[in-house]
Amino acid sequence: MPEIDTDAFLRDLHDLRAIGRFRTGVHRPTYSAQDMEARRWLMDRLAACGLAPAIDGVGTVLGRHGGPGPHLLVGSHIESQNEAGWLDGALGVVAGVALARAGLPVDVCAFADEEGHFDVGFLGSRSAIGDVAEAEIDASRNRTDGTPLRDALAAAGLEGLPRLRLAPERYRGFLEMHIEQGTQLEGAGLRLGIVTGIVAIWQWRIVIEGQQDHAGGTTMAERRDAGLAAVRLLAAIDEAFPRVCGERSTWTTGRIALDPGAPSIIPGRAEVMFQFRDVAVPVLERMEATLRALIRESNRRERCTARLVAVSRATPALCDPALMGALTEAAEALCPGGWQAMPSGAGHDAQNVARIMPAAMLFVPSVGGISHHWAEDTREEDLALGVRVLGAAAERLLAG
């Protein structure tokens, strides 16, 4: 078994936590000063572990092992959601550093913008598998402030750098360690999750057009209230989706924007961010069909017009059985009976890398299931156990 220095691993995690610190979490949106500082910090660490670090034209960092193969690719992402947790993404990258420090022949990567601050979605990992055209980069903007991606890349000093393209023949596979972002492990009293597959997220924008009017002068019968039409549609989704969803499906309304959004004005326009997730395409398709039927029904019933805009429709990814097997053996060896197989409800870079090479993921518990929030946390003994299992699994795969 490789000697993983778990003290150095935890020290790395805390060092990275200091970059862009926000309360007990971090604020490192993609290409912000804090994010670029974290990428430079990572390149220094990779070099210190004997890897050759480089940053590419979208900000993805790859540390390359100089020795002979076989190799594994290990990593995740390093930017964070706004004012979010210290482990999401960072954990998988720093775990890669720990494996490299132990002398394992791994390349370590931090894919850019897994968190989707820009509207490409999974920019780094999709670019690295050859799935992002230049035109998509030209058209992309920051979802929060509208900054063009090209401008953000230039401001971060990345303009003109070549984009990384992963060579699948170099690797036996890709391993991504991550926090669970849920309470399944904690609730079951388990310390490790072997991921079986990654759900696909189908993301939608629902746009409802009504008529902006004064809230006093316009009778209820006369109104074309886009906000009320949105509320009724979302209530109908809430009723209908439990009848068509899968066992582990989720659906989420993340934002409801009423225009103009003032107390005495009937909203003339409503825009809803809606998404659903599942590992099975037939379930996803059933949910889409239900959503479309509810929108048709809304347009029959309401004096407002609703339309559905598809923002993204990813493909679910299944994890590689051999990689899962190695993770399972390592988990059982180091923590007998303390693990379970489970799907990932969140999207991860691994789902993209899985399209060109075998990929698998290892989960550690999230305290209270909290994630995408600065209070996100995992117990240090679980972090240390996770990286030791990851190292043991990597050793098996490289020896096999």
Add this chain to the structure above:
Amino acid sequence: MPEIDTDAFLRDLHDLRAIGRFRTGVHRPTYSAQDMEARRWLMDRLAACGLAPAIDGVGTVLGRHGGPGPHLLVGSHIESQNEAGWLDGALGVVAGVALARAGLPVDVCAFADEEGHFDVGFLGSRSAIGDVAEAEIDASRNRTDGTPLRDALAAAGLEGLPRLRLAPERYRGFLEMHIEQGTQLEGAGLRLGIVTGIVAIWQWRIVIEGQQDHAGGTTMAERRDAGLAAVRLLAAIDEAFPRVCGERSTWTTGRIALDPGAPSIIPGRAEVMFQFRDVAVPVLERMEATLRALIRESNRRERCTARLVAVSRATPALCDPALMGALTEAAEALCPGGWQAMPSGAGHDAQNVARIMPAAMLFVPSVGGISHHWAEDTREEDLALGVRVLGAAAERLLAG
């Protein structure tokens, strides 16, 4: 009958429309550069009509007639909602100028911030009847950007000026001409509305606390989704309110803010701006009781906690019978059969002035009922008819 110069009146309206022009409407938020320019423009006009203009410590402009009484007070407000119409408020003020120009012994007023850019609510007219304490001004902020009212007053050069206090014994009453902001007149083919009373607006903030979480890692059963709880509550209001409301009641959700408002994060907090309106206090009280019962029911059923914050609870105002009578006689004389009596669904400064002197309002039609939007408009012949009826009614009241 007084000679109202309707050409000069329409010219004034168009001159004022040019200040802060936005498309075919105006953008003159309270104490903005455009708003202060409009107030200076008004003072020049008042002086040109022989009145003595002054601006007070909250920006209310009063032009005082120098001759002997009896007097009437005529006016409205001059700032606008954001990117809104050219007539809302401006019409009643410019109508006052027209009456003064015709030699009628009127004082003309433009009350500050009827539109409620600051959270005092009806700052100018409430201050002028002695209803606003200094502490309320100290605590008030701009609803959009949070600027303290004191800072805005200082920036507008109003700091330290005394506040106007209306002397009710000086006036036979207050007349406010206004656009209808609805389609009752247009729909009935009528050109004038004699307002019988002004609805009260009861404005609420509904705050729902849940748990912010990752939209993938948290199962539907585990979630405490504040946004979904808000949707269910608003759908319940939509079902229940028609059973308890009055014939002309309205209720409106103007804004739904989900925090943090990102596509892949379960909202941990929702904040809803909700209001209802009626002319009858028992109806308002019935709607409040229903709202409170629905919130209790939500708190029994949901895993989130909803609470109700009262933002403002105004008192409905009835118009003065003698003033209404004079407006009715003038309307019937100048446009036989072309008017109706009707309540005002919107709040107006007249509801505050009515607490210290007789008050009444005259409505002219809104094209398509559009209001609080830059497309707001009224036909010029209806504007001209309205100001002639106002002048004729004023003459009757001053002679009586």
